Every structure is written in C-alpha cells, then in structure tokens.
Amino acid sequence: MYIKDILSLHSSFKEVRLNNRFFKHEDIIALIKKLPATFKVKEAGKSVKGLSIHTIQWGNGPVKVMLWSQMHGDEATGTMTLFDLFNFLQSDHESVTLLANNCTLLFMPMVNPDGATVFTRRNAQQIDINRDYLQTLTPEAKILKQCRDDFEPHFGFNLHDQNTLWSVKGSRKPATLSYLAPAYDEALSVNDTRKNAMLVITEMFKHLNLVLPQQISLFDNEFEPRAFGDNFQKKGTSTILIEAGGYQNDFEKQEIRSFYFASILTGLISIASSSYQNQNTDSYFSIPQNTKQIFHILIKNIAINGIKTDIGINYEEKPYLNGLGTEKTYFIEDIGDLSYCDAYTVYHTENQSIEGDIVFNQNASFKLYSDQNLILSFTDGKLQ
Ligand SMILES: [Zn+2]
Known part of the structure; x- marks a missing residue:
C-alpha cells in the first residue's frame, strides 16, 4: 500500500467524536462500548481516581503487538489515532486481513485518564508514570507493566507527543514526527530486540518521509532506566516510540494525526508482512536527529x-x-x-x-x- 493511499484512508476512518486534544475518559469509554465483538475489551485496572483503564485485543495471528497511549495526560494524539485505527480495523480493506491473520494486537488507550481530565502530563499523585517503571508507585504504571508481562508482546508501540519546539537537524523545520528504538542499557547496545524496532522504524520513515520531507527525526537516544520503553526493550519487546510534535497551524494535532495514523499502520503492516526484515540499521542511524533550532x-x-x-x-x-x-x-x-x-x-x-x-x-x-x-x-x- 502506498503512503498516499493510507493518508486518504485516514480521512474516511477518522473518529469524528475526538476532534481536539481535550477529550476525556468518558468520551473514550463511549467509543469502547460501541466496539464490535471482534474487539475483546477487558478492564485492566483503575487509575488513582478510580477511572477504568482497558485493554482491547484484536486479531488472531502469532505476532503479538502491544500499543499504549497517553501515559502523559496532555499527549492525546496517540489515543485519537488508536480510535481511528479501530474504525479502520472494522473495514474490509485487504490490509485488515493481513493484520488479523498475522498479528494479535493489544491496545491500552489513555493509560493516564486522571491526567487527561485536567490535561496534565502527570497522574493524580503528581508522578510522571513514564519515570515510574522501577518503583511502580502509581497504579497506572503497575497496570501497564503487568499487561506487558502477561501478554509478552514481540513488538510495542509507545505513543507520545513531544514539545513543538523540537526541529529536525539540518532542515530547521518542526519535527512533526520523531521515532526512537529506546536503548536498554547505558552503552546504547543493539541486540536483536532493539534491532527489530529500528528496522520497523526505518520502514515507517521510508514511507512517511515521502509526505513529510525533512520533518521527521530520531528522538534523543539516551538510556532512561526509569522509563517504560527502555525497560520493555530490555525485557524482549521490540519497542517503538512515536512522538507527535509540531505542524504549521495545527494546534489541535488534527493534521499530524493523519501522519501518526500512517506511521502506526505502515509499522504494523511491515510487522505483519515481515517487510521490515529487508531494512538495515545503517538506514535507521541515517535518520536525522532531533534538535532545537x-x-x-x-x-x-x-x-x-x-x-x-x-x-x-x-x-x-x-x-x-x-x-x-x-x-x-x-x-x-x-x-x-x-x-x-x-x-x-x-x-x-x-x-x-x-x-x-x-x-x-x-x-x-x-x-x-x-x-x-x-x-x-x-x-x-x-x-x-
Ligand atoms: Zn510523553
């Protein structure tokens, strides 16, 4: 599938009830309730303030992929996009069959519903959930960690938004999207787990770069021992970070959302078809870095x-x-x-x-x- 086809697909599957960054837990619950039986919905636990956090499982294939969004309550793009993807997965598009036969997808949208309520990064205990992997003081971190340990996914998509002041080194353009295969040690080593994440990113970059030239970069490559991506990578889940940044006149991220959707979908298709295996890590490292210009x-x-x-x-x-x-x-x-x-x-x-x-x-x-x-x-x- 060509990238322009995916982008035009997005307009027909965009979840219209989520149309800015400020939707709440009740809005996504209403959408989850309407999902057909092919989506297996389970309550995985509750936030500090008692809001339910759900997992949604779809597909019957051997390759397990977990996707989670909005650990940071004010980073809503990933959640919007997951609901767009749920609409797409209900269609009869040929890629849907490919994904269903080859993958089992497990989604956890809005990991931090209390943060989303007041539109803040942190949870109701004022803790950054993505720095709480080791201590797991927050119920939300416990739920996410447990979910990975139970499901043991081969691949993980860690969905975030970044500051709109990040730009792409060498272009002086906003980093509309940034990707990263997080490191699992201080030495920034590359084992097979991390390598596979890099190859999927390379595949995503290859497609998205055609429609967002000079506007995609690699996120800061440093080991953060308290973060989820780094630890999931360490545990053997090839983890892919996607960050939605800035785009001209797109404060509510409704344009970026279509590129974000295309990133996830090209990533999933490359996993389902194993096409990522044709990429190499040199191509990953040649993606420009994030900078602030x-x-x-x-x-x-x-x-x-x-x-x-x-x-x-x-x-x-x-x-x-x-x-x-x-x-x-x-x-x-x-x-x-x-x-x-x-x-x-x-x-x-x-x-x-x-x-x-x-x-x-x-x-x-x-x-x-x-x-x-x-x-x-x-x-x-x-x-x-
Ligand atoms: Zn974030």
Missing part, C-alpha cells in the same frame, strides 16, 4: 536599544482548570544572532519597529509595527 515566533533584523538584531519568542501552554483548553504565555526566549534558526511565524519586513521593552527571559509585552501598521501585540505574555 526553531521558535514559535521569530522577529528578524529589528532595532532595539540602538542595534539591529533578532528576537526569538516561544510560548508555554498551561491548562485551564476545567482541562478543556490551554492558555498560552509568550516570553522572550532569545535575543541576538538567530540567523541559523527558523520559526512557525517569521516577521522580517522592511521598516519594522517595536514599541515597548524587550526583556530577555521575561513575558513578551510589546507592539510590532510594519510601517505604521500594527502586526503583532503582546500584553504581559498574552497575544492580543
């Missing part, structure tokens, strides 16, 4: 304090108390020679001028004019 906003060649220089501005998102949205606070990230950087929005016109003070590391609070026209305005970090 972009800003949310960049103002170039602007006169401040008697010099002409560049200003880089980023925002931080903070969830509203009701967990149904976020407030953005913009701050001055950098001042100086930013000629090696790019941004989601660049201001670089003749006759630009600034009214107000530019203070490094402080909230943006100024007006930008082009000729006499106001083109950008901040008051104490808030975009006007």
